Amino acid sequence: MNILRTLSIIIFLLPALVNGKDSIIKRFNHTKIISIPDLSFLDEVYTGLDILEQMDFKLLKNKTIAILTNQTAINKNGMHLLDIIRDQKDIKISFLLAFEHGVWGIDDNRSKMISRDKIEPVHGAMVIDLFNTYLYPPRWVMDKIDLILVDFQETGSRYSTFLATMTKVFESASNHNVPVLILDRPNPIRGDVVDGPVPRTEFQSFESYHLLPIRHGLTIGEIALIINEMGWVNNSKRIDLSILPLSNWDRDMWFENTSLIWRNPLPYIRDPISLLVYGGMYLFKGTNMNIGFGTKTPYMLVGAPWLETSFLMKKLADFNLPGVIFKDVKYRPNGSVYHSIAPKYDGKSCSGIKIKVIDKNIYDPIRTAITMMILIQKLHPHQFKWADNDYIDKLYGTNDLRIISAQGKSSENLPAIWARDVYEFSEFRSKFLMY
Numbered sequence: 001m002n003i004l005r006t007l008s009i010i011i012f013l014l015p016a017l018v019n020g021k022d023s024i025i026k027r028f029n030h031t032k033i034i035s036i037p038d039l040s041f042l043d044e045v046y047t048g049l050d051i052l053e054q055m056d057f058k059l060l061k062n063k064t065i066a067i068l069t070n071q072t073a074i075n076k077n078g079m080h081l082l083d084i085i086r087d088q089k090d091i092k093i094s095f096l097l098a099f100e101h102g103v104w105g106i107d108d109n110r111s112k113m114i115s116r117d118k119i120e121p122v123h124g125a126m127v128i129d130l131f132n133t134y135l136y137p138p139r140w141v142m143d144k145i146d147l148i149l150v151d152f153q154e155t156g157s158r159y160s161t162f163l164a165t166m167t168k169v170f171e172s173a174s175n176h177n178v179p180v181l182i183l184d185r186p187n188p189i190r191g192d193v194v195d196g197p198v199p200r201t202e203f204q205s206f207e208s209y210h211l212l213p214i215r216h217g218l219t220i221g222e223i224a225l226i227i228n229e230m231g232w233v234n235n236s237k238r239i240d241l242s243i244l245p246l247s248n249w250d251r252d253m254w255f256e257n258t259s260l261i262w263r264n265p266l267p268y269i270r271d272p273i274s275l276l277v278y279g280g281m282y283l284f285k286g287t288n289m290n291i292g293f294g295t296k297t298p299y300m301l302v303g304a305p306w307l308e309t310s311f312l313m314k315k316l317a318d319f320n321l322p323g324v325i326f327k328d329v330k331y332r333p334n335g336s337v338y339h340s341i342a343p344k345y346d347g348k349s350c351s352g353i354k355i356k357v358i359d360k361n362i363y364d365p366i367r368t369a370i371t372m373m374i375l376i377q378k379l380h381p382h383q384f385k386w387a388d389n390d391y392i393d394k395l396y397g398t399n400d401l402r403i404i405s406a407q408g409k410s411s412e413n414l415p416a417i418w419a420r421d422v423y424e425f426s427e428f429r430s431k432f433l434m435y
Helices: 003-013 048-054 081-085 109-113 162-176 220-230 272-286 309-319 365-379 388-396 400-406 413-432
Strands: 031-033 063-069 091-098 125-129 147-151 180-183 241-244 301-304 324-331 350-357
Touching: 031 220, 048 081, 048 180, 048 241, 063 081, 063 162, 081 091, 147 162, 162 180, 162 220, 180 220, 220 241, 220 413, 272 350, 272 365, 272 388, 301 324, 309 324, 309 350, 309 365, 365 400, 365 413, 388 400, 400 413
Parallel strands: 031 241, 063 091, 063 147, 091 125, 147 180, 180 241
Antiparallel strands: 301 350, 324 350
């Protein structure tokens, strides 16, 4: 008998007192952490979806549900949540709530299966676009469901719009008294590293929606827990929130250590290393530089037709940035009809600097990116431009990066400025850590 199948028996027979390794269940005022058995003897990581599956989906039985999800909601065998539930006759999926890049993402051929009427063919569920069409799930959706199920892989960096969309779903759930169940997943770039500034309220945006540092070190369950306990939903609303935890995940694990199957969490993110690099290089979206869009290595290089790379390479060497080496390259971004936005300098010959991470344990994505950015601004004061409306401030979370750059100061000043943010956030988050 498959050992995973026996877990369903264990779940009903054991009084679960721990979640994974040495993690005692905490009690919170507004959120329920669902008890699961100690599975540390199996020595593998199990996501909330894996646990739900072994519980025979009892938390969803006889319910009409909406699911906030995307292509990353897969179990240990690579099966998607929607495929797993397909044969469950007493669970009705009426609506799929879609993030910015859709239920299946732009890189998955299953995205083409959605009809013009926005009906998903497997379950006949209506797809509700919560980025381009709706901001919140509409009333006629909320009135027809008993539960909202949430399952997606968070990126580990606060830039994605997924957190803002999830929070808007929470707001609707509060308004209509609909419970929410989160299936937790690991932080793919470790849960023991916190880095970067916490956004100031005047710079919050859909890409810096909550007061999290750029690299927050939290799982999606822990983020949801903080949002609910702290009343970070509009007007301090709370929801009937339950979280089904991970098992056997340690905070010092990279995604590669989990034995889980990888799915690209965002367009242009190809593997765990590019996801780590993305945590710093995404800041270049606030400039007029190309960051590898239109190439096979998005986020792994930065360039422009006017960039002088030889002197930049020498200056970068002076910083002795840990865990990374650089190579100057020539490339020509080529946009694809598959992607709706043409890359910067589409079809033009660019000079660039390519990043190669040689030790991810000491590589600092934010420090690396801001060092490159400020050096480029110094070397090319006339060609280098910030994006309109000081977009960089919204990505970074404060205007410190732009001000330090304008003053001609070294990028080394910035980590000292955000060090207090990191310390205070680390203290704050400690009472919400589930693992």
